[in-house]
Every structure is written in structure tokens, then in C-alpha cells.
Amino acid sequence: MPFFGLGLHILIALYFGIHALRRGHNLFWLIVLFSFPLLGSIVYFIVIYLPELRNSRGAQVAKRTLNQLVDPKRELRDATEAFELTATAANRARLAAALLASGAAAEAAEHYRQCAAGPFAKDASFLTGLAQASMLAGDYATAASTLETLFGHAPETRRQAATSLIYARSLAELGREEAGPAFEAAIKSATxxxxxxxxxxxxxxxxxxxxxxxxxxxxxxxxxxxxxxxxxxxxxxxxxxxxxxxxx
Structure with a gap:
């Protein structure tokens, strides 16, 4: 058992050593890890590994998912507070996204409409948000016209999965014949x-x-x-x- 314990400590230290080399951390950590395998690994885990893990994309996604389950209104509260403190276009868009996620599509559309005004009139993310919110709010004409404006500014967005499907659905609801070709285009870009x-x-x-x-x-x-x-x-x-x- 003592040999097994010693071997495990060294394996853990070796794992963290490889991690340190790949991340380009100071070689001092290699000395700490292999001079004091158990204590060095604990220190490296607390100082380097754990903070990186918390900031990883996967950890952030998991954290947002957990927060949504535990407190589904938290993002809406945080976004509202951020916008009230600083009414920037980015904060307004965050609030619009939170409203849309909470089911308030019409209110979200109004915020996206204000985001896509003035200097941000050609912003693809704002126009896409406005189209999606408008469609979910039942304003299919605005959704379709918004995307036609977007496609005019940025033709490549016509081939994106989200925008192409929103466009096809809006045309279908409006009873327009172009819905068929739009759906076929949406299928080509769909995931x-x-x-x-x-x-x-x-x-x-x-x-x-x-x-x-x-x-x-x-x-x-x-x-x-x-x-x-x-x-x-x-x-x-x-x-x-x-x-x-x-x-x-």
C-alpha cells in the first residue's frame, strides 16, 4: 500500500507537470511538483489548476445551466441591473436576450429594435435577435423584413442555420410562396x-x-x-x- 500511495502521488504530480508545460507556466512549478509530490500537487491544484478550470468554457456553460435550474430569473435580474446602471447597446442586448429566454418576446423585440438603430443598424447579432424576437412575438412581417435587411448587408448570414430557418418560418406564416425555397435553403445549412x-x-x-x-x-x-x-x-x-x- 505505501508504494501504491507513493506512485499515485507521483502520477498526479506528473499530470500537473504536463499541464504546466502545455500552459507555459513557470518551470519553478516542476521543481515544486517533483520535489514535494503531494504538497506540490495540492498547491498547484489550488493556485493554478482550479482557477483555470473555473474559467473554462465547459465550466462556464455548466455554471449557467445550473444557475438556470436553481434560479431561472437570475440572468434577467442581473441583465436588468446591468442595463439600469449602464445603458449601453451591449447591456441592452443582454437584457433583450434574457427577456427572450423568459418568454417576453415582444419586450425583447423592442430592446433589439433600439439596439439595431443608429450606428448599430447593420449589426448582425442585433438584427438576428430582432428577427427572432419578432417571429416569436408573432410579428412575422418585421422578422422577414429585418432578415432581408441583414442579408443585404451581410449575404453570408443567409446561409446560417438560425437566420435561414427564422426567415423560412416567417415567410410561411405570411403565406408567401418564397417560403418553399427558403425552407430548402434552411435544410442545407441546418445542424x-x-x-x-x-x-x-x-x-x-x-x-x-x-x-x-x-x-x-x-x-x-x-x-x-x-x-x-x-x-x-x-x-x-x-x-x-x-x-x-x-x-x-
Whole structure:
């Protein structure tokens, strides 16, 4: 057992030593780690490793997810306070995003509208936010016209998954014929099955059942290659595709 304990301490010190070299930390840490394997590893963990871990992207995402579960209104409160203290466009956009996440789409749209005014009239993130919030608020005309403005300023955004699907959905709600080609463009840039399912629903409403069935079948065929996490996050669309095929 003593040899096992000693070996474990050295392995931990070796792990932190490799970490120090990869991060470009002072070589002094190597001396500390291998001169005092147990104590050195503890000190390195507290001083270097733990702060880096807390600031990593994964840790930040996990922290935001946990905060959302424990206190779902926290981000809205923090964003509101930040905007009240300093009414910058960035803080207004943060507030708009928090409002949108809380379901207040119309209020979020108004904030995004003010963000996308004046010197930020061509800002892609503000225009995208305005389009999304407008669509969710039922203002499909504003959503479509906002994205047409964005596409004019930045043509590459037409090929982005989020903007292309918002545009297609808005056109569909407005009853415009261009919705079909817009959905086809959205499918090309999509990273999931939502675009295919929404296009299939639109086709069904127009009586184009055979084309809708083909899309539903594609979603189900694609799902056979999804890993567990992908199946979990796309469960809603897989269920919709399965329901769309029942009785047909």
C-alpha cells in the first residue's frame, strides 16, 4: 500500500507537470511538483489548476445551466441591473436576450429594435435577435423584413442555420410562396432535424403530402445515426416525424 500511495502521488504530480508545460507556466512549478509530490500537487491544484478550470468554457456553460435550474430569473435580474446602471447597446442586448429566454418576446423585440438603430443598424447579432424576437412575438412581417435587411448587408448570414430557418418560418406564416425555397435553403445549412420537420408541416398544409412524407422518412433515417445526446435533444422532432407518418 505505501508504494501504491507513493506512485499515485507521483502520477498526479506528473499530470500537473504536463499541464504546466502545455500552459507555459513557470518551470519553478516542476521543481515544486517533483520535489514535494503531494504538497506540490495540492498547491498547484489550488493556485493554478482550479482557477483555470473555473474559467473554462465547459465550466462556464455548466455554471449557467445550473444557475438556470436553481434560479431561472437570475440572468434577467442581473441583465436588468446591468442595463439600469449602464445603458449601453451591449447591456441592452443582454437584457433583450434574457427577456427572450423568459418568454417576453415582444419586450425583447423592442430592446433589439433600439439596439439595431443608429450606428448599430447593420449589426448582425442585433438584427438576428430582432428577427427572432419578432417571429416569436408573432410579428412575422418585421422578422422577414429585418432578415432581408441583414442579408443585404451581410449575404453570408443567409446561409446560417438560425437566420435561414427564422426567415423560412416567417415567410410561411405570411403565406408567401418564397417560403418553399427558403425552407430548402434552411435544410442545407441546418445542424438538426427541425428545418426538415417544419418544412414537412408546411408542405402538408399545402396538400403536398408525398413530399412531406419523404422528409419525415429522412428525419427517421438520420436518427439511426444519432448518438444518445443527439436523440435526447431532438426527441421533439423525431416524435413529430413519427407522428407525421402514422396513418399514411
Amino acid at each position: 438538426g432535424p427541425e428545418a426538415k420537420c417544419r418544412y414537412a408541416q408546411w408542405l402538408e398544409q399545402r396538400g403536398q403530402t408525398s413530399q412531406a412524407i419523404a422528409l419525415y422518412k429522412e428525419v427517421i433515417a438520420d436518427s439511426r445515426h444519432w448518438h444518445h445526446h443527439a436523440k435526447s435533444i431532438n426527441k421533439e422532432w423525431l416524435n413529430l416525424a413519427e407522428q407525421g407518418l402514422r396513418g399514411k
